[in-house]
Amino acid sequence: MLACVLTGGNKVEFSPEGKAFARIHGKTMLEYVTEALAGVSAIQKIVVIKDHERLIDSVHEALQQGPEQDQYVLIVTCDVPFLTTEAVEDFLARCQSDADLYYPIVDKRDYERRFPGIRRTYVKLKEGTFTGGNLFLVKPGKLLPILGRVEKILELRKSPLALSAELGVSFVVRLLLTKLAGLLTISKLETRIAEMFELDARAVISPYPEVAHDIDRPDDLEWATKMLSG
Template identity: 40%
Template sequence: MNALILAGKQADGPLKEVSDSKATIKIEGKEMILYVIEALKALDFIQKIAVVGDKDRLSFLAKKVDMIVEQGNSLPQNILRGAEAFPEDEELLVLTCDIPMITPEAIRDFAVKARELEADFCYPIVRKEDNDAKYPGVHRTYVRIKDGTFTGGNIVMLKAGTVKKAIEKAEAFLAYRKKPWMLARILGISFVVKFALGILTIKELENRVSDLFGLKARAVISNYPEIGTDVDKESDLELVRKVLAGEGYR
């Protein structure tokens, strides 16, 4: 299995003034992306690691990963460029660079569960209770469905060739993410209504995503909150700095 880390520049956002590249924000004297790379290198089933981003800005990674791929103009394009560096039939873990608290155990747990599902696309979700137990008071974006209240993770598992198959629809989906009426047209009114009422099931979500992208999509419930704890704002940065400094979080 190979790994692809997304480290493209951020055009805007709360951390833009800290750095235009989350990957290079330093935590305990070390660039954020290095924590993700080290977690991957601790896993015996990871063969190669690629990073997508500004090649000049990420040149310090030249001896730490197998390849650095120049970024595109969007998140889907970055994923596509990275995936094209690997054979289409090989399994690929795609991670963001802003999850410095990720551990080898969390990645292994997700990969093992995902492989058992024999799906084209696997995505982790974490229960609110697990997040609150480990990081009480930390704000995350949650979705309430019939099976519980969850937040999404920052890693997916797929076949490299799957990206090409789904790229156009992924571009459209992201383009409409802030236009509910357009998303409703894509997803279907009944789906949107059930989602709003919190009565959708994980199975229904899996089936809708599978139909939408023409592949077998499955959710993986992870008990590791760090898989969904990314650094998007100053409070997130403060959290990871405390945790990685060994101060814990309470």
């Protein structure tokens, strides 16, 4: 399997070379991630995707790296220095069917137990309250044709009215109601994605909070430096 690591552009607030090269105990975040991936038995090759400011452009390049469009590619962001080989292997082991895309989600209780006091965005579903991970397993041939649509969803995420028009008002109403009652299920989310994109996407509940803990701000980097052993 091919694994691609997205470096995330030149965010100089982390280091002059960019976010991926911010150092923790003398080792870059990129090195922490690639070392975790290098220990995964299913991964034969690791490619680092550089020089893109937009996430969607990095994903596009990553999807073009695989030898075959129907062979899975694992895409990982560079800012998860707590990532472990065990966490990645567990995620891959849980991707058991022949879906087009797999994405890990982590229960809020597991995350806060491992990373207390860290702010995260959570979604309340019938099965529990979850935060999203920073890696996904995908068949490039399924995702490449719809990247433009995916980019549009990302652009509209802060405009509720425009997003409602794109997703469908009834779905957005259910999503808002679930914050109060937890009515929306993982299965219904997967079904809506299938309807919108003709994509068989599956959420995978991971018991490893390390897949979700990303470094978004310089103070996150300071916290990680204290938590990671030198």
